[in-house]
Amino acid sequence: xxxxxxxxxxxxxxxxxxxxxxxxxxxxxxxxxxxxxxxxxxxxxxxxxxxxxxxxxxxxxxxxxxxxxxxxxxxxxxxxxxxxxxxxxxxxxxxxxxxxxxxxxxxxxxxxxxxxxxxxxxxxxxxxxxxxxxxxxxxxxxxxxxxxxxxxxxxxxxxxxxxxxxxxxxxxxxxxxxxxxxxxxxxxxxxxxxxxxxxxxxxxxxxxxxxxxxxxxxxxxxxxxxxxxxxxxxxxxxxxxxxxxxxxxxxxxxxxxxxxxxxxxxxxxxxxxxxxxxxxxxxxxxxxxxxxxxxxxxxxxxxxxxxxxxxxxxxxx
Amino acid sequence: xxxxxxxxxxxxxxxxxxxxxxxxxxxxxxxxxxxxxxxxxxxxxxxxxxxxxxxxxxxxxxxxxxxxxxxxxxxxxxxxxxxxxxxxxxxxxxxxxxxxxxxxxxxxxxxxxxxxxxxxxxxxxxxxxxxxxxxxxxxxxxxxxxxxxxxxxxxxxxxxxxxxxxxxxxxxxxxxxxxxxxxxxxxxxxxxxxxxxxxxxxxxxxxxxxxxxxxxxxxxxxxxxxxxxxxxxxxxxxxxxxxxxxxxxxxxxxxxxxxxxxxxxxxxxxxxxxxxxxxxxxxxxxxxxxxxxxxxxxxxxxxxxxxxxxxxxxxxxxxxxxxxxxxxxxxxxxxxxxxxxx
Numbered sequence: 028x029x030x031x032x033x034x035x036x037x038x039x040x041x042x043x044x045x046x047x048x049x050x051x052x053x054x055x056x057x058x059x060x061x062x063x064x065x066x067x068x069x070x071x072x073x074x075x076x077x078x079x080x081x082x083x084x085x086x087x088x089x090x091x092x093x094x095x096x097x098x099x100x101x102x103x104x105x106x107x108x109x110x111x112x113x114x115x116x117x118x119x120x121x122x123x124x125x126x127x128x129x130x131x132x133x134x135x136x137x138x139x140x141x142x143x144x145x146x147x148x149x150x151x152x153x154x155x156x157x158x159x160x161x162x163x164x165x166x167x168x169x170x171x172x173x174x175x176x177x178x179x180x181x182x183x184x185x186x187x188x189x190x191x192x193x194x195x196x197x198x199x200x201x202x203x204x205x206x207x208x209x210x211x212x213x214x215x216x217x218x219x220x221x222x223x224x225x226x227x228x229x230x231x232x233x234x235x236x237x238x239x240x241x242x243x244x245x246x247x248x249x250x251x252x253x254x255x256x257x258x259x260x261x262x263x264x265x266x267x268x269x270x271x272x273x274x275x276x277x278x279x280x281x282x283x284x285x286x287x288x289x290x291x292x293x294x295x296x297x298x299x300x301x302x303x304x305x306x307x308x309x310x311x312x313x314x315x316x317x318x319x320x321x322x323x324x325x326x327x328x329x330x331x332x333x334x335x336x337x338x339x340x341x342x343x344x
Numbered sequence: 345x346x347x348x349x350x351x352x353x354x355x356x357x358x359x360x361x362x363x364x365x366x367x368x369x370x371x372x373x374x375x376x377x378x379x380x381x382x383x384x385x386x387x388x389x390x391x392x393x394x395x396x397x398x399x400x401x402x403x404x405x406x407x408x409x410x411x412x413x414x415x416x417x418x419x420x421x422x423x424x425x426x427x428x429x430x431x432x433x434x435x436x437x438x439x440x441x442x443x444x445x446x447x448x449x450x451x452x453x454x455x456x457x458x459x460x461x462x463x464x465x466x467x468x469x470x471x472x473x474x475x476x477x478x479x480x481x482x483x484x485x486x487x488x489x490x491x492x493x494x495x496x497x498x499x500x501x502x503x504x505x506x507x508x509x510x511x512x513x514x515x516x517x518x519x520x521x522x523x524x525x526x527x528x529x530x531x532x533x534x535x536x537x538x539x540x541x542x543x544x545x546x547x548x549x550x551x552x553x554x555x556x557x558x559x560x561x562x563x564x565x566x567x568x569x570x571x572x573x574x575x576x577x578x579x580x581x582x583x584x585x586x587x588x589x590x591x592x593x594x595x596x597x598x599x600x601x602x603x604x605x606x607x608x609x610x611x612x613x614x615x616x617x618x619x620x621x622x623x624x625x626x627x628x629x630x631x632x633x634x635x636x637x638x639x640x641x642x643x644x645x646x647x648x649x650x651x652x653x654x655x656x657x658x659x660x661x662x663x664x665x666x667x668x669x670x671x672x673x674x675x676x677x678x679x680x681x682x683x684x685x686x
Contacts, residue, residue: 074479181355182362185661185668187619189626190641194366194657197645198373274488278627281490282642297491301631304494305502312498315491323486330482 068335075331081324089141096134097122100291104129109307124309127299132309135291136317142292143273143321146207150272151265153211158218159261163249165219166226173223180216188213192275196284203286206279210272221264225257259336266329270322277318293318348676348683356669360662361414367658368413371650377402381648382426422655427647432655436637441530442518443636446628447621449552450560455614458564462571462610466579467598477568484565489624493558493631500554513554516633520547559628563617570613574606581605608678615671619664 070076088095098104104125111117112124112132123132161180165173183191195209229235230253238252277294279285286292288299296314303310371378379396380388397403401412416422422432458481465477497515504512518532519525523544525535533552536544578584579602587601588594626638633639637656644652676683 074482178358178362181359182366185359185363185665186366186657187622187660187664189624190622190657190660193626193641193645194370194653197653198370200375270486274486277488278490281488281627282630284645294488294490297488297494301494304498308498311491311494315488315494318488318491319483319486322488323483326482326486 065335069331072331072334074327075334078324078327078331081320082328085140085321085324086144088137089144092134092137092141096131096137098131098134100135100138101130101289104131109303109310111307112309115309123313124307126296126310127303127307130289130291132313135296136293136313139291139293139296139314139317140321142203142286142290143276143318146203146210146276147269147272147325149207150210150214150276151268153207154214154268155218155261155265158215159222159254161215162219162222163226163254165223166230166253167245167249169227176219177223180219183213183216186213188271189275189278192279193282193284196279201279201284201287203290203292206276206285209279210275213275214268214272217264217268218261221260222254222257225260226253229253229256262336263329263333266325266332270325270329273318273325274322345677345683349673352669352672352676356665359665363658363661363665364414364417365410367654367661368410370654370657372406374650378650381650417658422658423651425644425652426649427644427652432651433659435640435652436655436659438530439635439637439640442532442634443622443625443629443638445531445533446552446555446559446634446636447618447625449556450558450621450624450628451563451614451617452560453556454560454563454567454617457560458567459571459610461564461568463575463598463603465568465572466575469576474572478572481565481568484561485569487561489558489561490627490631492561493554493628496554496558497631514547514551515554518548518551518635519544520551523547555628555632555634558631559621559624562624563614563620566613566617566620567610570610571606574609575602578602578606608675611678612671612675615667615674618667622660622664 104121106129107121107125108129109127110121110125110129113119113122115124117124121131121133123136125131126135161176165176186194191213192206192209195212196205199205199208235248235252239248243252276285276292277297280292280294280296281298283298286295288295293314297311300311300314374381377397378400379393379402382396383393394403401409404412420433422436424431425435428435461477461481465474468474496513500511500513501515514520519536523536523539523541525532525539525541525544525548528535528538532548533545536548581602584597584602587597592601622638625634625636626642628634629636629639630642637660641653641656641660644650644656
């Protein structure tokens with residue numbers, strides 16, 4: 028801790044530092060350790076912990092899908108069409124049953140976790156990075172560039188995000204990659220507005236003015252001085268963006284515009300499930316349950332993160 | 345108030361122009377040009393191709409094409425469908441009442457239940473009831489609504505058919521096939537009521553139940569959470585303490601003194617949910633074969649009917665802008681501090 032050396036050093040040096048030393052003479056409160064504080068606050072939220080545990084399980088399923096899945100997700104067992112799960116009249120051959128063309132549900136769900144998480148990860152990265160850059164630009168150059176950026180974002184926000192994503196996919200054509208791109212594109216405005224707003228309020232603060240006076244360049248000011256102090260709400264938004272991406276991707280898959288069969292994407296799995304609603308309810312319930320529980324887990328985590336990272340928001344909720 | 349109105353309007357116009365640019369470029373960004381898309385797999389005669397291109401004005405410079413597009417759009421001429429050859433605007437007008445009817449019922453359901461749940465959670469803060477309401481609303485918020493629709497169908501029509509056939513809900517359309525209701529207003533509930541046919545209104549209403557619940561679920565969750573936090577803020581205010589100290593009944597304090605002020609942000613959120621409703625309508629209308637604007641758009645994408653996609657997107661976005669503008673103005677009217685803020 029460099030602070031503890033201040034009193035003795037200051038005594039040797041001139042009057043300027045004496046002012047500092049008189050403050051530093053007072054007993055120092057232990058510096059709050061960021062991570063410890065964060066964890067204490069996060070883990071006091073039971074829902075957030077539950078969400079985290081479930082999310083870790085989903086991540087493990089996704090990473091180990093090849094090992095855990097008993098079968099290939101696209102292999103068709105023609106002798107076992109629509110086999111019920113083990114709690115129905117099923118067998119231990121297919122724990123969660125099979126779908127209409129005899130593919131193992133468990134294997135498809137496990138590989139689906141991999142798809143959903145990748146979609147979330149890619150979409151969040153591809154929307155957060157340009158969003159942050161544009162938001163900072165809009166805050167640092169509020170006159171012309173900022174106005175143009177904001178108007179552009181207004182246009183994108185005028186369309187409900189699902190409709191905009193549908194429009195983008197209509198242009199690019201359906202598919203997994205285009206789904207990710209569409210979701211990333213429609214999520215950019217949220218980050219831009221958020222980063223711009225928090226950067227604007229940071230810009231007026233003394234520490235930014237000080238480092239500007241010390242000669243820091245615009246680039247350094249943007250990414251090194253201001254950005255770290257805007258990250259808390261961005262992280263919270265990214266978490267919610269992650270769950271939103273999974274939901275939107277599943278919706279696009281359900282509409283036939285997202286990942287295409289035979290890919291085991293959860294929403295795509297539900298697209299054809301409607302026909303089996305009377306005969307094979309597990310084909311309908313299981314993929315939806317996977318989507319709901321994953322999204323819920325991430326949203327629970329997001330709530331906990333928000334409370335832990337941003338005390339100002341905590342008061343409101 | 346007038347200058348506030350002008351200022352807001354000034355912000356809306358560039359956004360609208362941006363939307364028209366977006367809708368315009370949509371048809372030029374698709375691989376191949378519209379004439380090739382119309383022809384589909386068929387081989388095109390070069391002379392006919394050039395002639396059609398010229399007839400549709402697609403051989404002019406882009407800025408000219410955009411100018412013509414914007415001018416026509418302002419006169420509600422959005423081109424005609426490749427498939428039905430009907431005007432996009434008149435097709436929209438036929439389907440719009442179905443979407444409005446569904447959105448209205450969904451919002452009614454979401455607002456009534458959401459407000460009640462939010463108020464209850466706020467006044468019983470920290471109890472099981474509060475945690476329950478918040479847990480359920482976070483679940484609703486995380487719900488893939490297309491799956492929620494399928495679940496409801498599973499329980500309230502498929503399973504119900506075996507348990508209590510009288511209460512089984514219909515899964516598609518706006519009214520039972522046996523009724524032939526003349527469209528007078530386009531709103532099936534009103535038309536069925538006016539027709540005076542026995543059972544028609546009941547049938548129309550029963551067709552609305554599940555779609556409204558599905559479409560209203562996410563807005564319900566948002567409203568409940570918003571009401572709770574807004575209520576908690578207000579309940580801390582001095583005037584609420586004063587009202588309590590005067591000896592007013594708890595119900596009067598909550599519903600008359602606190603709720604009215606807590607409602608201001610909630611009303612704004614309800615206004616902003618219109619976009620969510622339009623987006624959600626795409627999924628809900630698809631599941632329940634509801635003949636509205638959302639299903640129309642999705643079908644058009646499937647058929648590569650680009651004028652409909654283009655027009656539908658332009659109309660939906662314009663609707664959202666207009667509603668948001670109205671909410672803004674309303675908010676400025678209710679709360680002068682917004683009006684005079686820079």
